[in-house]
Amino acid sequence: MRFEETTGLSDILKKTELAMRFCIDLGLAPLKMTFSQYQVLSCLEVSKNLTNADLARKSQVTPQTMIRILQNLERDGFIRKCAPTENKLKIEMELTPRGLKAICDAHIVVNEIELKALKGLGKKERAAFQATLEHCLGNLLKGKG
Numbered sequence: 001m002r003f004e005e006t007t008g009l010s011d012i013l014k015k016t017e018l019a020m021r022f023c024i025d026l027g028l029a030p031l032k033m034t035f036s037q038y039q040v041l042s043c044l045e046v047s048k049n050l051t052n053a054d055l056a057r058k059s060q061v062t063p064q065t066m067i068r069i070l071q072n073l074e075r076d077g078f079i080r081k082c083a084p085t086e087n088k089l090k091i092e093m094e095l096t097p098r099g100l101k102a103i104c105d106a107h108i109v110v111n112e113i114e115l116k117a118l119k120g121l122g123k124k125e126r127a128a129f130q131a132t133l134e135h136c137l138g139n140l141l142k143g144k145g
Contacts, residue, residue: 020117027109031102032076036061036069038110041078041095041103048082048094078102 024035033041039059043050050058056066070093073079078099082092095103118126 016117020113023113023116024110027113028106031105031109033102033106036065037073037078038103038106040066040069040073041099041106044079044093044095045100045103048092050092052091073099 021035024038028034028038036059040055043055043058052066052070053063055070056063059066059069061069070079074081074093077096079093080096082094118129121129
C-alpha cells in the first residue's frame with residue numbers, strides 16, 4: 001500500500017521526463033539533432049574546457065556513449081577538436097560556426113517545448129515550480145557520491 005503523502009510523485013516525474021524528452025527529440029529531429037547531442041552542444045557552448053567524463057556526467061550518459069556522441073557531432077561538423085593541451089588525456093572540443101547556429105536554433109525549439117509544458121502557469125508559479133524541483137533535487141543529492 002502506498003503512502004498518501006507521496007502517492008505517484010515518482011511516477012508523474014518520470015512520465016513528465018519521458019514526455020519532455022520525446023517532445024524535444026521530435027522537435028530537434030528536423031535539425032538532425034538528438035536530445036543528447038543538444039545537451040552536449042549546450043555544455044560546449046558554455047565551456048570548451050570539459051573532458052569526455054565531464055560531458056558524460058552532465059549529459060547523464062556513459063563515457064563510452066559520450067565518445068560516440070562526440071564522434072557523430074564532429075563528423076556532422078558541429079564541433080571540432082581544439083589545439084592540443086598540456087594534458088594529453090584531455091581533448092578539448094569547441095563549437096564550429098555550424099554548431100553555434102545549430103545550438104541557437106535548437107534553443108528556440110527547446111524553449112518552445114518548455115513553454116508548452118508550463119502553459120497556464122504565471123511567472124511566479126513557474127519560478128516556484130522550478131524552485132520546488134531544484135529543492136527536491138538538492139534533497140535527493142545530499143550526501144550522494
